[in-house]
Amino acid sequence: MMTDRNGLIRLIFDRLHGFFGPQNWWPADTPFEVIVGAILTQNTSWKNVAHAVANLREHGLLSFEALCAVPEPLLAELIRSSGYYNQKARKLKAFCRHVCETRHADLDRFLAQDTDTLRSELLRIRGVGPETADSIVLYAAHKPSFVVDTYTHRVFSRHGWVQESPSYDELRGFFMDCLEADVGLFQELHALLVRTGHLFCRKTPRCGGCPLEDLRAGTAVG
């Protein structure tokens, strides 16, 4: 998948951190708000999600108990700006229902499980895929599970660090093999990769202007 196994990831982190500075992700006030945002931002710009989250806050629905109680059709209307709003209302309700039925609505106890157990349980909930699960594990439960997203793929392919498009688990495994399991490091690196990914658009063939340009495969050492 790439020739320079170790050192590259750490070098990427050091470069991006020096260039952009600390990101302090996730943009949310509470673990529950992280979960809501993680579901709402699926294939959707954060700006559209921010409107929906603000809407929920104005209606007093940014708590687990309140979201459990709100009718799904009303919820769908309030999150309209985030797109796929019927699907996402269903997903949010599915998550609430799972915690109610398996943990007596004790969200903290649900999030207190060890990393792998929590991740696999999240993946069994309808509407929670690998990226959403890892986002919740890393930013809501504060446990070390690396988050891969479209920007991670994009930054890596643009710089020639991957030949074929790797699967989610392959790319995640690569990060987790190269780095020590440190929550703060995982949180910052993912945020920095998103920030970097914003420098490109989907069809931009190269990475001009980004702080990693000289690390492109072929020009990088080793």
Next chain:
DNA sequence: CACCAGGCAAGTA
């Protein structure tokens, strides 16, 4: 007008 944005599930071969 077309294309894109911090995915996921279900169906098909």
Next chain:
DNA sequence: TACTTGCATGGT
């Protein structure tokens, strides 16, 4: 396993 399709608003 590896495609394909539906889901949907808001910005460029």
